Amino acid sequence: MHASENSHDDFLFIDDSDEDEILEGGSGDTWQVLIVDDDPEIHSVTQLALSDLVVLGRKLEYVHAYSGQDACKLIVENPDIVLVLLDVVMETDDAGLTVVKYIREALNRQDIRIVLRTGQPGYAPEESVIKEYDINDYKTKTELTRRKLVTTVYAAIRAYQQISSVSESRQGLEKIVSGSSTLLELHSIAQYSQGTLKQLVQLLAQDIGGLFCARGQGIIEDADDLSFYIIAQQAMSSQLVNQKLDTLQNEEISKQVKACFTQKTHQYFDDSLYLYLARGGYRAVVYLNLSEALSDIQKQLLEVFLTGIAIGYENVHLFQKLNNAAYKDWLTNLPNRLAFVRLLDNFVKSDNESEVAALIDLNHFSDVNDALGQDVGNKLLAAVAKRLQSLSCHCKVARVGADVFGIIGAESCVTPETLMTFFELPFTAGEQKLLINACFGFCRKEHANTSGVKVLNQINIALNLAKKKRIEHFAYYNSEMEDETQWRLNMIRALRSDFADDRLELWYQPQLSLVSGKVIGAEALLRWRTADGGFISPSVFIPLAEYSGLIIEIGDWVINQACSQIKVLEQHSFDNITISVNVSIPQFRLGNFVDTVLTAINSHKVPAEKLELEITENILMDDPQVVIDALVRLKEHNISIALDDFGTGFSSMSYLQKLPLDRLKVDRAFITDIAKENQSVLAETIIDLGQKMNLKVIAEGVEELEQQTRLRELGCDEVQGFYYAKPMPQDEFLDFLRSNN
Numbered sequence: 021m022h023a024s025e026n027s028h029d030d031f032l033f034i035d036d037s038d039e040d041e042i043l044e045g046g047s048g049d050t051w052q053v054l055i056v057d058d059d060p061e062i063h064s065v066t067q068l069a070l071s072d073l074v075v076l077g078r079k080l081e082y083v084h085a086y087s088g089q090d091a092c093k094l095i096v097e098n099p100d101i102v103l104v105l106l107d108v109v110m111e112t113d114d115a116g117l118t119v120v121k122y123i124r125e126a127l128n129r130q131d132i133r134i135v136l137r138t139g140q141p142g143y144a145p146e147e148s149v150i151k152e153y154d155i156n157d158y159k160t161k162t163e164l165t166r167r168k169l170v171t172t173v174y175a176a177i178r179a180y181q182q183i184s185s186v187s188e189s190r191q192g193l194e195k196i197v198s199g200s201s202t203l204l205e206l207h208s209i210a211q212y213s214q215g216t217l218k219q220l221v222q223l224l225a226q227d228i229g230g231l232f233c234a235r236g237q238g239i240i241e242d243a244d245d246l247s248f249y250i251i252a253q254q255a256m257s258s259q260l261v262n263q264k265l266d267t268l269q270n271e272e273i274s275k276q277v278k279a280c281f282t283q284k285t286h287q288y289f290d291d292s293l294y295l296y297l298a299r300g301g302y303r304a305v306v307y308l309n310l311s312e313a314l315s316d317i318q319k320q321l322l323e324v325f326l327t328g329i330a331i332g333y334e335n336v337h338l339f340q341k342l343n344n345a346a347y348k349d350w351l352t353n354l355p356n357r358l359a360f361v362r363l364l365d366n367f368v369k370s371d372n373e374s375e376v377a378a379l380i381d382l383n384h385f386s387d388v389n390d391a392l393g394q395d396v397g398n399k400l401l402a403a404v405a406k407r408l409q410s411l412s413c414h415c416k417v418a419r420v421g422a423d424v425f426g427i428i429g430a431e432s433c434v435t436p437e438t439l440m441t442f443f444e445l446p447f448t449a450g451e452q453k454l455l456i457n458a459c460f461g462f463c464r465k466e467h468a469n470t471s472g473v474k475v476l477n478q479i480n481i482a483l484n485l486a487k488k489k490r491i492e493h494f495a496y497y498n499s500e501m502e503d504e505t506q507w508r509l510n511m512i513r514a515l516r517s518d519f520a521d522d523r524l525e526l527w528y529q530p531q532l533s534l535v536s537g538k539v540i541g542a543e544a545l546l547r548w549r550t551a552d553g554g555f556i557s558p559s560v561f562i563p564l565a566e567y568s569g570l571i572i573e574i575g576d577w578v579i580n581q582a583c584s585q586i587k588v589l590e591q592h593s594f595d596n597i598t599i600s601v602n603v604s605i606p607q608f609r610l611g612n613f614v615d616t617v618l619t620a621i622n623s624h625k626v627p628a629e630k631l632e633l634e635i636t637e638n639i640l641m642d643d644p645q646v647v648i649d650a651l652v653r654l655k656e657h658n659i660s661i662a663l664d665d666f667g668t669g670f671s672s673m674s675y676l677q678k679l680p681l682d683r684l685k686v687d688r689a690f691i692t693d694i695a696k697e698n699q700s701v702l703a704e705t706i707i708d709l710g711q712k713m714n715l716k717v718i719a720e721g722v723e724e725l726e727q728q729t730r731l732r733e734l735g736c737d738e739v740q741g742f743y744y745a746k747p748m749p750q751d752e753f754l755d756f757l758r759s760n761n
């Protein structure tokens with residue numbers, strides 16, 4: 021059989037070719053062709069026939085196998101073989117087909133081209149085999165003239181080239197897809213540009229270095245010129261990052277990057293590339309130095325990749341903008357509250373145990389806003405921000421609230437003393453020089469909780485405590501404070517439930533005329549009786565009720581209770597008794613306070629002038645106009661209004677004059693020492709002021725006869741205090757009235 025196969029060899033390779041157009045100029049590279057035949061002569065004839073053939077710029081190089089088994093081994097050893105010219109019948113009838121199966125199935129090499137050759141048509145493999153194993157050509161050896169062989173080989177190698185470039189593109193595309201999705205996760209511009217360089221290196225599968233360049237403005241902190249900066253580098257020097265491109269001192273690169281920008285096109289060179297990225301106004305140039313020139317396919321792939329990169333580059337800018345909007349304070353350009361919480365998260369996680377986090381709360385900032393306008397207020401905040409940032413250590417500063425700043429830094433640097441010195445000199449806000457002070461809350465690393473939000477809460481606890489302090493305006497968080505918070509929460513819970521169970525009482529403290537000595541009214545004061553029969557002081561639970569908002573419901577109840585007391589007094593023919601009710605700030609903040617009061621009066625059918633509201637000066641600090649408007653409306657309905665604790669607040673005279681007042685209550689602090697020599701000046705001034713403003717003046721906290729005497733001398737109208745009576749329950753108050761009037 022072997023003999024007959026070879027008997028047609030004479031027909032082989034008759035030179036019928038003069039098609040020199042396929043003999044192109046060669047390059048250094050070759051195509052490896054495996055000739056498999058058990059007849060050595062076929063090897064030499066084949067080689068001879070193909071001797072000057074150049075396919076797609078490359079010559080052929082031969083590997084020889086003389087059996088199917090040999091062939092299999094050689095294919096494994098020579099991965100660059102692109103074409104196998106394969107004899108079908110060798111050691112067995114189908115040794116060639118075994119090789120085919122081995123290539124396609126065992127090695128899973130779909131790219132290698134296979135041309136089957138057989139001596140006789142009778143040994144042609146089934147058509148299904150040709151299809152299944154992707155055999156390029158099947159030729160009987162008689163058909164293989166030189167011309168036909170050249171054509172067949174030429175076509176096969178071209179097919180190989182296409183297949184491998186398709187697979188290269190596919191792999192490239194896979195890289196693009198996976199590369200792009202990796203990049204999508206990078207949200208910072210720096211990370212993104214770094215990632216882009218990495219992906220490019222992978223995509224081009226070359227050992228290359230590169231730079232990612234863009235104009236610094238908006239990307240590099242503090243860069244507001246239009247110079248080119250290096251945003252990221254690959255295999256160059258990390259010191260280049262965030263530097264101007266010119267610091268590289270490479271004129272060629274600087275020149276080409278600029279050219280790329282101005283010409284808005286990629287610049288390809290054999291040893292380097294300048295890729296132009298542009299989308300939505302975001303532009304960048306990627307420089308790469310190449311170890312070998314790019315093929316057309318690589319260029320095409322690159323361009324596909326770059327479209328995606330440009331989209332991503334725009335996105336990352338947009339993301340940055342969103343991020344800025346979400347995490348930056350627009351006024352001071354500092355991190356905002358959200359960002360501060362993140363910084364605190366890092367503070368918690370860091371190994372640095374000697375760090376401290378703090379809050380700085382400006383005192384009376386709203387006064388500046390009210391008095392000098394928001395513009396000056398904003399400038400003041402910006403000035404404070406700037407001064408805080410001048411701390412020499414690497415601390416992080418944020419604006420956490422309207423007038424609250426956050427700071428994280430070394431314990432040795434962020435101290436009450438250093439922070440306080442910041443507020444010793446006035447701040448320049450526009451034309452104004454303003455002196456402002458602040459309170460500070462601190463939390464040391466060792467006390468810090470497990471998350472940023474919790475730490476913020478801890479510093480807040482310390483800050484709130486600092487605000488209440490009279491001398492030192494700072495506090496370091498400790499766990500006892502938390503106990504206090506817990507205590508407060510428990511108290512609020514208990515107050516809420518006791519109020520719901522109707523366990524609060526309203527007591528009355530008589531107020532008397534200094535002229536007639538008769539009771540003219542009473543101040544209604546809340547009492548909270550505990551289970552063991554004791555009382556919790558209103559000075560303790562009223563602030564909690566205010567803090568928790570409970571005061572709104574409780575205050576409503578108090579007003580109704582007071583109205584029903586007025587009714588009871590009327591029924592007992594005590595006609596000229598006014599009941600005063602204390603009102604807290606949160607009650608005013610709720611828009612319907614006036615209606616609440618009017619409804620109470622109407623539903624109890626009591627004369628409005630018998631209800632008096634006691635407000636403190638502090639009530640004006642929040643939103644003076646709202647309070648003034650409400651009081652004016654109440655006054656229009658004849659409700660009486662008293663200014664409580666007068667002399668202890670901060671309000672300006674101009675506001676006080678706008679209040680529709682009936683009475684001034686002189687605070688106990690001015691009364692205590694009034695009988696002592698030269699100690700009555702302030703009381704005198706206040707009483708005098710009240711008279712000038714045409715108001716009744718009542719003195720609070722009168723405990724002694726001497727005080728009463730002095731008050732009478734000063735022309736005070738009315739009195740209230742333990743000297744006359746302590747606050748008492750409703751029934752006792754009726755008894756008191758009976759015995760007094």
Ligand code: C2E
Binds near residue numbers: 557559664740743
């Ligand atoms: P305040 O409005 O200044 O009430 C007067 C406080 O002084 C009352 O304390 C009263 O018992 C006390 N007092 C009266 N005469 C004397 C005296 O001669 N000597 C001394 N040492 N104290 C005297 P109380 O009842 O403990 O109330 C404390 C504060 O709680 C009140 O101060 C008021 O601000 C608030 N409060 C009480 N009830 C209510 C209420 O119904 N609503 C609101 N919003 N606050 C209330």
Ligand code: CA
Binds near residue numbers: 602
């Ligand atoms: Ca009062």
Ligand code: CA
Binds near residue numbers: 665687
């Ligand atoms: Ca008072």
